[in-house]
Amino acid sequence: MSAYARAIALILALSLLLAGCSTPIGVRRLDPREAYRSSTASPLGGDGASAATVVILHRFNLTAHYQTDPAAAIRILHARALEDKRRDILFALAELAYIEAERLTRSGAAGERRRAPDCFLLAAVYAYRAILDPGLEPAPNLFDRRLQSAIDLYNLSLWQGLKTGEAGRIELRNETRQLPVGSIAITVNHDHLPWDFSQFTRFEAADGYAIRGLSVRNRSDGLGVPLIAVRRSARENLFGSQALPTTAFLRLEGDILQLGNGTVQATLELHSAYEDNTVAVGGREVPLEKDTSITTAYKLAEEEIWSFGIDAFLGRLHDVPSRLYRFQPYQPDRIPVIFVHGTLSSPVWWAEMINTLSGDPILGRRYQFWYFFYNSSRLITVSALDLRRAIAEETEKLDPDSNSAAMQRMVVIGHSQGGLLAKLTAIDTGDRLVTATIKGKIEELRTNRENKEMIRDNMVITPLPSVKRLIFISTPHRGSYLSRNFARNLVHRVITLPVDLVKGLGGIYSFLSDNVRHHWQGKIPTSVDSMSPDDPLLLAIAETPLAAGVKGHSIIAIDDPGAQPPDGDDGVVTYRSAHLDGMESEFIVRSGHSCQERPETIEEVRRILLHHLDDQ
Structure with a gap:
């Protein structure tokens, strides 16, 4: 065979071979999911x-x-x-x-x-x-x-x-670390934290925990490691360990050449998630990764917290004072929002609302969230006096020279009995309550100075100048139909009132009007007595309007989807009891009595707080 013929035969053979095989370069079809997985594959997955x-x-x-x-x-x-x-x-x-x-x-x-x-x-x-x-x-x-x-x-x-501690714990300390390539000298900078760094016992990664029970996990994307900063401080936090949201950001000096030539200098900065949203790097603002929900859930994971409201109501927590607690560190440029819980309750029932509102990009920068804890079995005027004093004392302590405009624009939000306490921060009763409960004028009573002062403190109420807006949620302004004689007698059998309260109220019992004494049936009254639809004191408070310049809002729950105002109730409070004339807004939520966790309720509170920012 000639050379030419052999060449032709070889070409034909190669053609037949290639016809049965795929080409070295080509394509194949992918479905969209496979295409996405291929384009986004990374070691993180x-x-x-x-x-x-x-x-x-x-x-x-x-x-x-x-x-x-x-x-x-x-x-x-x-x-x-x-x-x-x-x-x-x-x-x-x-x-x-x-x-x-x-x-x-x-x-x-x-x-x-x-x-x-x-x-x-x-x-x-x-x-x-x-x-x-x-x-x-x-x-x-x-x-x-x-x-x-x-x-x-x-x-x-x-x-x-950062997990260099025992059992993989995070450690934040000044140190030089030998890396696989070069080394890095780390200096910890906690100057950005508004808290004493030495008080923290440990730091844990927020991403190391899943959250249960909260509907929303508030996170913001950026650079840094969201941390749970844990400290013990009974004074600052009612519920044991205090967890505060922080972010760790490692800032490097110089460029990549320094890592090749020796030691890179770096600063490990700690930032408060309540305050810092960005860090400046090379003349531009870089967002920080933050997680503010994790600390709320972390604190509420302690089982004993959930019984605080019941224990206080039954008289088992006389050593826990009624006072304001700050959900976050004080910031003079943010308006305080104070949450007041209801009967048999505690601040934990505000967790869903606080978590959502604090994570809002607008509200989180303009408001700070506090809560008031009290023994919900005591007479409402006694607990309200504690609330008014707590607000006045906190205002004096944090802003003694009245330099903070935000401190003079407080919002108080009360659920159920808490709404009654809230109202008593922003009304001018004159002698209205005294007339409804006491026989004669205070000055004319034949009793000691202490008893007269007790009556005056509880019955003659002037509005707090710092409170500018109230939000009532499922509030029994004219009483609860559950607070009838059977419920009142049952409560008297199971609760233990503080000795000083019993002694104080006993000292003024003889000066009460006949209808009040008849209503209280010869017993030291509890909050359930004072929320009865027949209670003269409660009815007098209901008829007292808000002070001039104070705005009010009602959120009223009606459980029956077919009921329309003025009919309907939430299983505890009727619409007619919860309704107040003169409110700036009234919102109906289809729910039972504990509606403060409902998304509709939270969204309405958000609307009101946004309006408060614009209503100078």
Whole structure:
């Protein structure tokens, strides 16, 4: 066969062979889900290196090297990054360091596992540079998936890099860490915290916990590790351990060259999630990652908290004072919102509302949230006196010179009995309550000065100048039909009133009007007595309008979906009892009595608080 014939035969054979095989380069069809998974694969999802990082390894002929010795490949690529200013190299280094750290974590060798936090910290350093280094090219692209991946890598790697304590606890201290490449000298800066750093007993990662019981988890995206800062302080928090939301942000000095030539200087900054939304880096504002819901759920996880309201009502907590507690540190430029719970209740029942409102991007910056705890079995005028004194004392302590305009625009929100207490912060009773309950004028009573002062403090009420708006939720202004004789007698059998209260009320009993004495049936009254529809004192309070300049809002629950005002009730309070004339707004929520957790109620409170900001 001639050479020409052999060539033709070879071409024909190759043609037949290629006809039965796929080409070296081509395409295949993907469904949308497979296409998305392929384009978003990353080590954070357990997928190994992303396609973009595989490209970087191929570019520098490191694919095979990385498979046999990942740590050596990272060092080689790091050396390249010192000379090559392309940003995609830093994206790749962040991924590769994270993957190596994960491998060390799973290692059977204890020595390798101990090195894992340092490798995670190296990944955070690379990610920080990939995101924020102005000397790299091209500039970060908002639509580049690698940018969001690098943000997540920074946050997760920093969290894992700080877990150097016993049993993987987070440790925040000044130290120099030896990284797989170079070293880093960390200085902790807690100047941004409004709290004494020495009071904290430990820090825990917010992402290390799932939340149950709250409908919304308030998070904001950015850089940093959201932390739970835990301290013990019975004075500052009624419910044992106090958890405050913070964010740890690792700020690096210099550029990537410093990591190659020795030690990188870094500052680990701690920021309050209640105050700081951004940090300034290189002349621009960088958002901080925050989680404000985790601390609410963390505190409320203690089982004994949930029995506080019942225990106080039954007289088991006489040693716990009625007072204001701040849900967050005081800030003079934010308007206080004070929550007052109802009968057999406690501040924990405001958790859903406080969590939602504090996480609102507008309200969270303009308001601060406080709550009032009290023994809900006592006569309402006694508890209301404690509330008024607590507000006055807190105002004097925090703003003695009246420099804070926000402190003079307080909002008080009360549920059920708490609404009655709230009203008694913002009315001018004159002698109305005295006339309804006492035989004669206070000055003419033949009793000692202490008894006269007790009557005056409880019955002659002037509005607090700092309270400008009230929100009543399921409030029995004209009593609850459950507070009839059977319920009142039952309560008298099971509760124990404080000795000083019994003695004080006993000293003025003989001066009460005949109808009041008949209503109280010769007994020291409880809150249930004073919320009876027949109670003269309650009816006198109901007929007293709000003071001039104070705005009021009613949120009234009606459980029967077919009932329309003025009919209907919430199982405890009728619409007719909860309704007040002269309110700026009235909102009906289809719910039982405990409606403060309902989304409709919370949304209405949000609307009112937004209106309060505009209503100067």
